[in-house]
Amino acid sequence: MDDDRIDLSPIRPDPERVERSARAVLARARGTLDGRQRMRASVWRELPAWERPLLAAAAIAALLSIVVLLRVHPLARGEHVASLSERAGVPGPIARWVESDQPVDPMSLLEW
């Protein structure tokens, strides 16, 4: 406790004055607060409007995913699995040479 303290409490605004000032402040800030309320309300109003397009987009994405998965997962249908070089469009002989790990015959290079 600070014994040297001077009691300045009589300077404090009276409760009536605090009340009056608080009312004045709120009246002036009302526009800002209402604006914030409207903005928040409009965000919540916008969400349902986006519900249908979002659902439609999600359905399309799901459909595309299924199609892509079926195309890149041919094992499930017992098909031949394409190698990386085949997918990259490398000619068959070159691909076989790369995969064989053997030195290439210069003559065969000329044939290609």
Add this chain to the structure above:
Amino acid sequence: MQAGREDPADEELIARIRGGDVAAADLLVRRYLPLAYTIALAVLGSRMDADDVCQDALVRALEKIDDCRSPSRFRFWLAQIVRNHARNALDRRRVRSGPALEDVEEPPAPGHAGEAAERRELRAALLAALEQLTPVQREVVLLKDLEGWDHRAIAATIGVSEVMSRQHLFVARGVMREALGPEALRDHTEGHRHG
């Protein structure tokens, strides 16, 4: 300390105000109006101007509430807004046309006329004593003795060192004691002890 439902923390009130909650704004304004008034009075030295500046600053704080990055330190953020507004008002040196606030006191409640008169007299003496101080001394003594802030918070708010804050307080109390006189100070101190 956990704030109760009836006494929500500043952080909660500020979050609600950001969503446009008028009741939360009302609570925050009532909570900090006395502090805003004290700081404005310290800078301006006039009750009437302090009232205007305090209201302007609170309106501004509500408008710019998104800029308050640390809601738990709202009081310090508000203190800076009030100080800036008060200094601007001081620079403009507006000339008032209305009566001074001291002349438009609320009429006392019936049966409390004597008490109100005594309080008014005490207030006038304190205000006169405060007028003897420099604005910095006023800020320090009001924030310390009226708002109960520590020197660290005062120093950070008004931009001086803690040592200087202590020094200002020491000088300010001395000047005020001298201005109030032993008689007024005795009554006042007794009032303080009993109050």
